[in-house]
Structure formats: structure tokens, C-alpha cells
Amino acid sequence: MSHFGELTKRMHNFREELLNAKPMVCVERAKLITDSYSEHADKPMVLRRALCLENILENMSIFIEDDTLIAGNQASSNRSAPIFPEYAMDWVIDELDEFEKRDGDVFYITEKSKEVLREIAPFWDHKTLKDRGLAGMPAESRVFYDLGIIKAEGNITSGDAHIAVNYEKVLKLGLINFKERTEKKMKELDLTDYRNLKKSYFYRSILIVIEAVVVFSKRYADLALKMAGKETDASRKAELVEMSRILNKVPYYPAETFHEAVQSLWMIHLILQIESNGHSLSYGRMDQYLYPFYKEDLKSNKINEASATELLTNLWLKTFTINKIRSWSHTRFSAGSPLYQNVTVGGQTVDKKDAVNPLSYLILKSVAQTKLPQPNLTVRYHRGLPDDFMKECIEVVRLGFGMPAFNSDEVIISSFIEKGVAEKDAYNYSAIGCVEVAVPGKWGYRCTGMSFLNFPKSLLIALNNGVDPESGIKLCEGVGHFKDMTSFEEVMKAWEKIIREFTRHSVIIDSCADLALEEVTADVLCSALTDDCIERGLNLKEGGAVYDFISDLQVGIANLGDSLAAIKKCVFEDKNFTPAQLWDSLINNFEGEEYKKIQEILVDEAPKYGNDDDYIDLLLKEAYDIYIDEIKKYKNTRYGRGPIGGTYYAGTSSISANVPQGAGTMATPDGRKAGEPLAEGCSPSHAMDKNGPTAVFKSVSKLPTHDITGGVLLNQKVTPQMLAKEEDRMKLIALIRTFFNRLEGFHVQYNVVSRDTLLDAQKNPEKYRDLIVRVAGYSAFFNVLSKQTQDDIIERTEQAL
Known part of the structure; x- marks a missing residue:
């Protein structure tokens, strides 16, 4: 038996069933929403969205698995992915016959389903989010999108998410409270003011959606009762009757027991995934808002630790049933079909005390027992985090599925407060998706999660006088060609000119996506469950949230720093070769004896980020600071419409974008060849960090972490043998504490798997069905990843303690 015990027999069976499930493409939602949009084409968009969700919840297939204690399904079968045609339909039709042939993230589809999608596709011509988003992009910005320098496909082919709604309020007050508040606000409106007329549409939409949620829940209640009538096993019959009782109550009415709270939580979380296909929909600080229910049920003997653990493992299994299909080009940015459904535990209370409680331990235990890529588990670290809890966290890390990740209270809370977040809210933050954070x-x-900006490619364009060297397209005015530069200062001037201009275009592209989302879609339930949308009568895209800060994602941080350091040292200081010789070697991809020697010097003699070398670390900070200074100038489309903020900050949570963005980037001055992956997150380039994990931590700590509030993603990799002994596990705890306490680290997470295991898994995938790896800020089954992404993970540096 493992340190955390084993799944109960039925949860084990449920897990096996899910792992064996074939990921199908489900067309039910696509058909139902097309019917609804057609019927209600004359209505305001927010009402149209409410009515389409109502139609889906009233008519989609429902089922209750034999082994489950909680009910609710996203698609017609578990692990199937619905199609969301209102966001984008072109790629769906283009790739219908390719889903099964993908190199990774394979999905299966029947010929009948293909026929349904082809039938409804014409309805969506020129009506989708993608159509509107692309049409709205100015030509001078669209070229950055088309060339892949600024990647924003996910923003215009799916919903937003990257959010945690107010689950605590739903559990305590029930949807009835949201309904009553909505009705009150609606009665107060003076409809002679056109702005209030628009608010009335939003309020009517909330009432429609709340009633639809009630109907959906009652459908399961009726099904459970029907199944109970046919059940011969007395114990299961009683469970189904209880399930029916609970589903007739929540989420409309407040939850009163732990079981009711878990079912209510799941039902809301599920419907939010049905409403929109945006990923990174997260559970927030579950150990805080669920604990009162757990504590009270323990006291009254309604539950014990074992039954509560089973309910939690059941919730994680249901969480894993949700799936999402993306276009192949977007899939490469999110390898492994991740949903990034984050659960946060630990941290501090709003009165600055340690927040760890018995449920925090139980969540660790249940996630460890289930051992799946979902949910994405994050621990909020602070200086007072108990040693016993840290030890339990490391025991989970040892299991080798990339969890938990650690985020630092000290850095994140102060960063929020600096930006205008109220102290009590800052202390209540949670992880969202990967390493991004919000209240x-x-x-x-x-x-975090707007467009991706390729830093190394931007540098190459800067060196080429504003011209993309691969397409030959002039993107903006530069300051001259690298071949003609006589000092490193000219290189930095070129970088500054280009990165400021590219940042401006990234904001334009973001705004085009946001305006399209505001015009074409409206997430009614998600907005209703986020403060202060009801009070303001505004949905989230209109400025309804209390806070609205966003982040773009910068890709190839380490490559940028290593490239600048190589240019400075090898060209202008040591004069190993001229700017012209280096540029020619890049154009020729280091092919040929002369250029290969240049590559060797770049790799072997130039300082590398990740080794605690101020030469490179401070140079990278200087270059990154230019971007940060520029992005701070800009506002999002909600600025001045209600929320605190409405501004930008930086973020390195680039998920698996380093692989496809590397594939589209020519050779770089750090010695990297064309097509090779870029460095992920803020992690060092593969095999370039040679001085151990402490040196990596020190290099990362020199980044302006308080300004990179969108997340400072750091992956580390150790072998299982490194954590086999108690003394080594204590060393890791001490290392993590040093990183956060003394070096002001933002985030760290661990892959605990050997290179040999990964190589064998590539050759013999049938032996490694359960092998899970940390890809970026999320985990995925190794076997579902493309070979290119697998290779990228294999090549990461293995650290010793």
C-alpha cells in the first residue's frame, strides 16, 4: 500500500473505466446550439446565449455511472469532447478526417458525427468568434498573427475561462440568492435609460440560466430515482435515493453537508464547462470553503475521513471526464489535451494565519490516490507552512505525476497589493490554470492567457532591421542590420525598438479578440457567479468583475538571455567572430565546418542563464525590463468600465508553446538550431544549467518577479532515486524554503522521472499507460503527447540534490 493508501474498489474501477475510454468527438452540443441560435437569431446576444444554454441543459444526454456518488456529465460519454461551433468551425471541418491521425492528442469521430457537423457548418459561416476576431484585426497587426510571431489562436477559437468563480458563495447561499439579487436589481432599473435596458437583458439571461441549472440538476435527480427503483443491491439503492435528494436541492439551495457541497460544486463547475469551452476553469481555495462542511459532518458523525476521501476522489475522477478538442495548430500549444482545472490548498487566511487544515491534508491524499493529470494541484507556500504539511507535499511529488506545484505567498500577495488589490483579497488568492493567480x-x-509573443524570433527580426528573415516581410522600421553593428549597445537599441513595437501589436490583437468575445459571446452563468457582475449589471467582458488585470505570455525567455550574452561576449568582447559571420551562421543553420565551429563557441564559451552568473542573468533582466516597461502602458477593453486595474503585467506561463514556436524559429545566437524547441517558462535551456538547482533558483530570482505577476513558471526535473531517502526529501524541502524565503521565488514544480523511463516509454508505450509527466504548468499522460513534445521533456536537465 502506498503512503496515501489506495482508491476504494469502486473508485479504482471508475478510474480504469475512464482510462480505457476512447476520446470521441461529441456533436450533441453543436447541434443543440445551432438549433437554438437559429430559433433566437433576433434576440440580443446575451439572451441568445442564455437560451442556448437552456436548450443544451434541457436536451443533452445524461447518465449516472455505476460507481459514482456524484452526478453530471459534459458530453454524451465520458472523455468525449464537445464541439463549440460558435467559437470556430473552419478548423473542425478541415480536420474532420485527421483527428485519428494526429501525432498526439488523438480523438475519434464516427462518420455519422462527421455528417452532422458538415450539415450545420454552413449556418456558422461568417458568424463565429474566429471570423469576427480575424476580421477586426488591422492589416499591420494581422501579419504578426499570420507569421506566428504573436500567437492568439486560443483567444479567438474558444471561450475565455482562466477564472475561478465564487464557489464559496454558491455553497453557502445557493443559486436562489443569486436569483433574488438579480430580481431585485432588475426591478430597480429605469428602462428609459438605454444602458439599463441593456442591463435588463443581462438580468433576464441570468434568471433563464439559473432555472436551466435547476432543471438540469432535477433531470439527474429523476434519473437517480429511476435507477434506484430498478436497483437490487440495497446499499446502492440507498445511495441513489440520497443522490436524488441532493440533486433536488443543490445547487439552487445552500449546501448543508459535505456530500451536498461536493455535488453542488461539481454541478456548477461542470455547467461552466458546458457553457463555454475556455480552459483553466479552476476550483479556487477548496480546502478553505469546503472545510466547514467537512468539519461539521465529522462532528455529527455524518461522515468519516475514509468516506470524505472517497467523495473527493470521485470529484477528481469526474473532473477528469471533461475533455477538450483543439485545432492541431492550437493543440501544439496545449499538448496533452489539458483543461488546467486547478485546486489550491494551503497558504494563509485573510487574517494572515496559516490556512492549512485537515481538509488540506485530505485533498493531498485524495489527489495522490487518484493520480491523474486533473485536477492541477497547487500549494500556496508561505514562511509559516508547517513542516508536516511540506513533508506530505513532497510525498505527493515523489509519486511522479508532477504535482503539487508551489506558489509563493510572499511574492504574489505583495505583487497584488502593489497593483491595487485590497489586502484581504490578496491574501485570498488562488492559482488559476497553470501558475497564473487571481482572487x-x-x-x-x-x-494570464492572452497572446503569446516569441522573444527569440523578435530578437532575430531586431537584428535584421525589422524584417522577418524567414518570410522577408518588413514588419517595422529597425535601427539597422546586425552585420553593420559595431557595439552591443546597438543590439540593445534594436531589441528595444522592436520589442516595444511588437508589444503594441500584441495589445491590438488582444483587444480585437476581446471585442469579438464581447460582441459574439457572453458567458452568463460565469458572469453571474463573479462579483460584482450582478451589482453592476455587466457581464465579465463588459467590466463586471471587481478586478481585471490580464497578462500576455512571453516565450523563450532563456533563449533571449543566452542569445544576448553570446552576442555580447563572443562578438563584441572576445571578438571570436564578426557580426556578419554570426549572422551567416544563423542563416545557414550552423551547417558546414565554419559555422559549426561558431555554434560550438556560442554553446561552450558564452555564459548561460540558470548558473547564477550575473553576466547573463542581469542582461536578461535588462532586456525583459524593456518589455515590462512597455506592457505597463496599455489597457484592456474593460479599463475604465468598472474593475480595479484594467491593465497588463508580464507572464511566462507559456504552457507547451515553446515547442511549436521553436519549430517556426530559425537558428538563434545561443547556438540553438532552427526548429528546435525554445526554453519553456522561465526555465533554463536544456542542459545549459550545469551548476545544480540552487544556481537555477538564484538565476530565476534575479528576474523582476514582482512585475511578472502573470506567473514565473519554473520546471525542475529529478530522478526518483534522488528522493528515495528521507534525508534527500528533507534537502528538497530546505531547498524550496530557501528559494521562497530568501530568494523571493514565485513558483516551482517537479518532474520526478528518469530519462531512461521516458525513453523506454517512447519505445514501449503499452507498458506505461499511467505514466504522467509535467509538461509546463500542467501534467499530462506521456503517451498522448506528440513525439516532439516528448523529446522536449526528455531533454530537460536532471538535477541532483
């Missing part, structure tokens, strides 16, 4: 129930969409 649950009070923050708008995409605290």
Missing part, C-alpha cells in the same frame, strides 16, 4: 470570485477572465 477567486472577484477577478475577470484571463489573468
Whole structure:
């Protein structure tokens, strides 16, 4: 038996069933929403969205699994992915016959389903979010999108999410409270003011959606009762009757027991995934808002630790049933079909005390027992985090599925307060998706997750006088060609000119996506469950949230720093070769004896980020600071419309974008060849960090972490043998504490798997069905990843303690 015990027999069976499930493409939602949009084409968009969700919840297939204690399904079968045609339909039709042939993230589809999608596709011509988003992009910005320098496909082919709604309020007050508040606000409106007329549409939409949620829940209640009538096993019959009782009550009425709270939580979380296909929909600080229910049920003997653990493992299994299909080009940015459904535990209370409680331990235990890529588990670290809890966290890390990740209270809370977040809210933050952070129930969409900006490619264009060297397209005025530069200062001037201009275009592209989302879609339930949308009568895209800060994502941080350091040292200081010789070697991809020697010097003699070398670390900070200074100038589309903020900050949570963005980037001055992956997150380039994990931590700590509030993603990799002994596990705890306490680290997470295991898994995938790896800020089954992404993970540096 493992340190955390084993799944109960039925949860084990449920897990096996899910792992064996074939990921199908489900067309039910696509058909139902097309019917609804057609019927209600004359109505305001927010009402149209409410009515389409109502139609889906009233008519989609429902089922209750034999082994489950909680009910609710996203699609016609578990692990199937619905199609969301209102966001984008072109790629769906283009790739219908390719889903099964993908190199990774394979989905299966029947010929009948293909026929349904082809039948409804014409309805969506020129009506989708993607159509509107692309049409709205100015030509001078669209070229950055088309060339892949600024990647924003996810923003215009799916919903937003990257949010945690106010689950605590739903559990305590029930949807009845949201309904009553909505009705009160609606009665107060003076409809002679056109702005209030628009608010009335939003309020009517909330009432429609709340009633639809009630109907959906009651459908399961009736099904459970029907199943109970046919059940011969007395114990299961009683469970189904109880399930029916609970589903007739929540989420409309407040939850009163732990079981009711878990079912209510799941039902809301599920419907939010049905409403919109945006990922990174997160659970927030679950150990805080669920604990009162757990504590009270323990006291009254309604539950014990074992039964509570089973309910939690059941919730994680249901969480894993949700799936999402993306276009192949977008899939490469999110390898492994991740949903990034984050659960946060630990941290501090709003009165600055340690927040760890018995449920925090139980969540660790249940996630460890289930051992799946979902949910994405994050621990909020602070200086007072108990040693016993840290030890339990490391025991989970040892299991080798990339969890938990650790985020630092000291850095994140102060960073929030600096930006205008109220102290009590800052102390209540949670992880969202990967490593991004926000205040649950009070923050708008995409605290991190806007467009991706390729830093190394931007540098190459800067060196080429503003011309993309691969396409030959002139993107903006530069300051001259690298071949003609006589000092490193000219290189930095070129970088500054280009990165400021590219940042400006990234904001334009973001705004085009946001305006399209505001015009074409409206997430009614998600908005209703986020403060202060009801009070303001505004949905999230209109400025309804209390806070609305967002972040773009910068890709190839380490490559940028290593490239600048190589240019400075090898060209202008040591004069190993001229700017012209280096540029020619890049154009020729280091092919040929002369250029290969240049590559060797770049790799072997130039300082590398990740080794605690101020030469490179401070140079990278200088270059990054230019971007940060520029992005701070800009506002999002909600600025001045209600929320605190409405501004930008930086973020390195680039998920698996380093692989496809590397594939589209020519050779770089750090010695990297064309097509090779870029460095992920803020992690060092593969095999370039040679001085151990402490040196990596020190390099990362020199980044302006308080300004990179969108997340400072750091992956580390150790072998299982490194954590086999108690003394080594204590060393890791001490290392993590040093990183956060003394070096002001933002985030760290661990892959605990050997290179040999990964190589064998590539050759013999049938032996490694359960092998899970940390890809970026999330985990995925190794076997579902493309070979290119697998290779990228294999090549990461293995650290010794």
C-alpha cells in the first residue's frame, strides 16, 4: 500500500473505466446550439446565449455511472469532447478526417458525427468568434498573427475561462440568492435609460440560466430515482435515493453537508464547462470553503475521513471526464489535451494565519490516490507552512505525476497589493490554470492567457532591421542590420525598438479578440457567479468583475538571455567572430565546418542563464525590463468600465508553446538550431544549467518577479532515486524554503522521472499507460503527447540534490 493508501474498489474501477475510454468527438452540443441560435437569431446576444444554454441543459444526454456518488456529465460519454461551433468551425471541418491521425492528442469521430457537423457548418459561416476576431484585426497587426510571431489562436477559437468563480458563495447561499439579487436589481432599473435596458437583458439571461441549472440538476435527480427503483443491491439503492435528494436541492439551495457541497460544486463547475469551452476553469481555495462542511459532518458523525476521501476522489475522477478538442495548430500549444482545472490548498487566511487544515491534508491524499493529470494541484507556500504539511507535499511529488506545484505567498500577495488589490483579497488568492493567480470570485477572465509573443524570433527580426528573415516581410522600421553593428549597445537599441513595437501589436490583437468575445459571446452563468457582475449589471467582458488585470505570455525567455550574452561576449568582447559571420551562421543553420565551429563557441564559451552568473542573468533582466516597461502602458477593453486595474503585467506561463514556436524559429545566437524547441517558462535551456538547482533558483530570482505577476513558471526535473531517502526529501524541502524565503521565488514544480523511463516509454508505450509527466504548468499522460513534445521533456536537465 502506498503512503496515501489506495482508491476504494469502486473508485479504482471508475478510474480504469475512464482510462480505457476512447476520446470521441461529441456533436450533441453543436447541434443543440445551432438549433437554438437559429430559433433566437433576433434576440440580443446575451439572451441568445442564455437560451442556448437552456436548450443544451434541457436536451443533452445524461447518465449516472455505476460507481459514482456524484452526478453530471459534459458530453454524451465520458472523455468525449464537445464541439463549440460558435467559437470556430473552419478548423473542425478541415480536420474532420485527421483527428485519428494526429501525432498526439488523438480523438475519434464516427462518420455519422462527421455528417452532422458538415450539415450545420454552413449556418456558422461568417458568424463565429474566429471570423469576427480575424476580421477586426488591422492589416499591420494581422501579419504578426499570420507569421506566428504573436500567437492568439486560443483567444479567438474558444471561450475565455482562466477564472475561478465564487464557489464559496454558491455553497453557502445557493443559486436562489443569486436569483433574488438579480430580481431585485432588475426591478430597480429605469428602462428609459438605454444602458439599463441593456442591463435588463443581462438580468433576464441570468434568471433563464439559473432555472436551466435547476432543471438540469432535477433531470439527474429523476434519473437517480429511476435507477434506484430498478436497483437490487440495497446499499446502492440507498445511495441513489440520497443522490436524488441532493440533486433536488443543490445547487439552487445552500449546501448543508459535505456530500451536498461536493455535488453542488461539481454541478456548477461542470455547467461552466458546458457553457463555454475556455480552459483553466479552476476550483479556487477548496480546502478553505469546503472545510466547514467537512468539519461539521465529522462532528455529527455524518461522515468519516475514509468516506470524505472517497467523495473527493470521485470529484477528481469526474473532473477528469471533461475533455477538450483543439485545432492541431492550437493543440501544439496545449499538448496533452489539458483543461488546467486547478485546486489550491494551503497558504494563509485573510487574517494572515496559516490556512492549512485537515481538509488540506485530505485533498493531498485524495489527489495522490487518484493520480491523474486533473485536477492541477497547487500549494500556496508561505514562511509559516508547517513542516508536516511540506513533508506530505513532497510525498505527493515523489509519486511522479508532477504535482503539487508551489506558489509563493510572499511574492504574489505583495505583487497584488502593489497593483491595487485590497489586502484581504490578496491574501485570498488562488492559482488559476497553470501558475497564473487571481482572487477567486472577484477577478475577470484571463489573468494570464492572452497572446503569446516569441522573444527569440523578435530578437532575430531586431537584428535584421525589422524584417522577418524567414518570410522577408518588413514588419517595422529597425535601427539597422546586425552585420553593420559595431557595439552591443546597438543590439540593445534594436531589441528595444522592436520589442516595444511588437508589444503594441500584441495589445491590438488582444483587444480585437476581446471585442469579438464581447460582441459574439457572453458567458452568463460565469458572469453571474463573479462579483460584482450582478451589482453592476455587466457581464465579465463588459467590466463586471471587481478586478481585471490580464497578462500576455512571453516565450523563450532563456533563449533571449543566452542569445544576448553570446552576442555580447563572443562578438563584441572576445571578438571570436564578426557580426556578419554570426549572422551567416544563423542563416545557414550552423551547417558546414565554419559555422559549426561558431555554434560550438556560442554553446561552450558564452555564459548561460540558470548558473547564477550575473553576466547573463542581469542582461536578461535588462532586456525583459524593456518589455515590462512597455506592457505597463496599455489597457484592456474593460479599463475604465468598472474593475480595479484594467491593465497588463508580464507572464511566462507559456504552457507547451515553446515547442511549436521553436519549430517556426530559425537558428538563434545561443547556438540553438532552427526548429528546435525554445526554453519553456522561465526555465533554463536544456542542459545549459550545469551548476545544480540552487544556481537555477538564484538565476530565476534575479528576474523582476514582482512585475511578472502573470506567473514565473519554473520546471525542475529529478530522478526518483534522488528522493528515495528521507534525508534527500528533507534537502528538497530546505531547498524550496530557501528559494521562497530568501530568494523571493514565485513558483516551482517537479518532474520526478528518469530519462531512461521516458525513453523506454517512447519505445514501449503499452507498458506505461499511467505514466504522467509535467509538461509546463500542467501534467499530462506521456503517451498522448506528440513525439516532439516528448523529446522536449526528455531533454530537460536532471538535477541532483
